[in-house]
Amino acid sequence: MTTEIRRARPEDASELVRLIRGLAEYEREPDAVRATPETLAAQMRSERPPFEALLAERDGRAIGFALFFQSYSTWEGRAGIYLEDLFVEEAERGSGAGRALLGAVARLAVERGCGRLELAALDWNTPATGFYVAHGARAMEEWTVYRFSGDALVRLARGD
DSSP: OOOEEEEOOGGGHHHHHHHHHHHHHHTTOTTOOOOOHHHHHHHHHSSSOSOEEEEEEETTEEEEEEEEEEEEETTTTEEEEEEEEEEEOGGGTTTTHHHHHHHHHHHHHHHTTOSOEEEOOOTTOHHHHHHHHHTTOOOOTTOOOOOOOHHHHHHHHHTO
């Protein structure tokens, strides 16, 4: 059984949301998903989609996905790719689907002349961090991720 990697299309939005929910369960946040198939499909159809996604399929069934978007490095002076999510269903882990997805995103980065492919992984997710390191990623331990969201984002925007 081979794994096929292909670009996700708007009509794949339901499958994407199903896989996103699987990722949320794995990351211990099953109730955190707000994305809907309708929202994702509309975003994918927009003039400037905010993300791109690849699906890993086996026997015509989606078993994993990679969702990413363009970033930019002021120091490099060129675009990069930020890999927001990479997920493979538990029963398919170790099958090569994750490696195929990661490799496909890396190929896009190289083809587009990107200087970087970056991502974040949860500290406790040692299977993921080990996977990324095994494929050449370097942890940026001197950096801390900060996030403004919800009320904090609104207050900041208002100047409070």
